Amino acid sequence: MRRAAAWIVGVGCVVAAGAVAAATPGPDAVEGPFLIRGVVGEAVTARNLVVTVEDAAFTGRLTSKDWTVGGNWLVVDLSAAAITTEVDAGLQLITLLVGGREFIASEQPPTSLVGERLRLGVDTIGAVAFELPADVDGGHAELRLTDRYSTPYLDDVIVVPLDLDDVAHEDEIEIDRPELEGMP
Template identity: 55%
Template sequence: MNRWVSWLAGAALVAAAGGVVAVTPSTDTRNGPFLVHGTVSDTVASRELVVTVDSASFADRVTVSDDDWQAEGNWLVVELSAAARQTEVEASMRLATLVVDGREFIASERPSTSLIGTELRVGIDTHGMLAFQLPTDLEPSDAELRLAGPHSTPRLDDVIVVHLDLESAARERTIDILEPTIGESS
């Protein structure tokens, strides 16, 4: 009988170890970002940023008029306002991604007037645009815009997530990516 008790105790320990492994979060979960959700027109605040997404529009071509730069394709242009929350030291938006149907797209840095990397002020909105080049065959109905501060790979930090309803997004032939402006929008 002692032998059966040992076998049962061993089996119970193996089962308990399997349960601990099953409920232990992965490294990505333990070190991943904290998502702060919002919607278009809402002001959403993370530890480092305060953001309001104004609109999202599709374009067949994006341009930068002062730079003579242009690119054809399936572009999603997001207009938004951003400000630093607590400090202006290294205050900028470095991470801007669009998650569509499980696929992630990074905001293009090709337009010289993109809001990416623009210095932000505490309490004063900087209005600007982000442009995402999407595959031509992609026909999304909705997406998540993810924005974070000066760290391009936030770990254990906030990431702002704004849901975008792309079915209602307007389509324009050309959108000029305007230079970011500080203060009141024009």
């Protein structure tokens, strides 16, 4: 009888250890970012950012003043502002997740909103562009924006889903220099 009790206690300990291991959060859950979800056309507020994704379009030719490039580009129009401070306020890391792949917003267009300094309470209006492989022209995607230079730990990340099947295709898109809302 004692032997059976020892086996039952042993099996119970193994089951309890498995339950504890399964319930323990992984490193992403402990140190990962806080995802603040929103939708296209509505303002999404994070710790020091408020961002509104306005529109998106695919193009085969991307231009800005004195600059042109071909390829498969996704251009996202948005507006952003700082909430609490202008110190280090900017969209430093903007990524697009498509089908398990992650793409970083290009710094090639000289008029991109990437890294643009944001003002407190005044929207900066502009665009970001993603150079994508030729096979990425539809599906579901997530646009992720943060004011950190690298993937933030224990900080907010704004997430806006995009249905790439509904995105317009244009022959050419010109990215204008970012401008402050209401300013000429």
